[in-house]
Amino acid sequence: LCTVKGSDGVILKQMLNYLVKNLQNKDVNEFFAFPVTDTIAPGYSSIILHPMDFSTMVAKIETGEYANVMEFKKDFILMCNNAMTYNRPETIYYKEAKRLLHLGIRQLSKEKLLHLKKTQS
Numbered sequence: 001l002c003t004v005k006g007s008d009g010v011i012l013k014q015m016l017n018y019l020v021k022n023l024q025n026k027d028v029n030e031f032f033a034f035p036v037t038d039t040i041a042p043g044y045s046s047i048i049l050h051p052m053d054f055s056t057m058v059a060k061i062e063t064g065e066y067a068n069v070m071e072f073k074k075d076f077i078l079m080c081n082n083a084m085t086y087n088r089p090e091t092i093y094y095k096e097a098k099r100l101l102h103l104g105i106r107q108l109s110k111e112k113l114l115h116l117k118k119t120q121s
């Protein structure tokens with residue numbers, strides 16, 4: 001049961017869960033599924049000060065930390081930019097981040113979200 005006040009919170013959560021699932025499906029190697037550790041990426045935590053990954057984004061959706069889609073989009077772009085900062089352009093991680101970023105920007109474009117909003121209501 002959601003009160004009238006809380007109803008938009010439920011709809012936003014549904015929308016964000018739909019969007020994050022769509023984006024995660026594009027990360028076929030699951031490079032972005034979990035936080036990058038210093039073990040697999042030497043010096044990562046001293047180079048990347050604001051780490052982000054899909055599991056963190058999913059947790060933030062559940063705990064209602066995103067007030068709107070734009071805040072969610074910011075974390076997605078941060079996640080991709082981190083990978084394009086730490087990894088060299090010739091690496092698979094950089095290339096995957098670049099591809100994911102472009103696919104995600106398209107999916108999160110105003111037109112797409114407007115259409116999604118219409119289909120939701």
Ligand SMILES: CC(=O)c1cc(-c2ccccn2)c2ncccn12
Nearest residue numbers: 030031032036040041083086087093
């Ligand atoms: C996203 C990212 O920067 C990343 C993911 C990984 C990763 C993620 C899962 C399994 C293996 N590697 C990674 N490894 C070395 C250097 C960077 N990375």
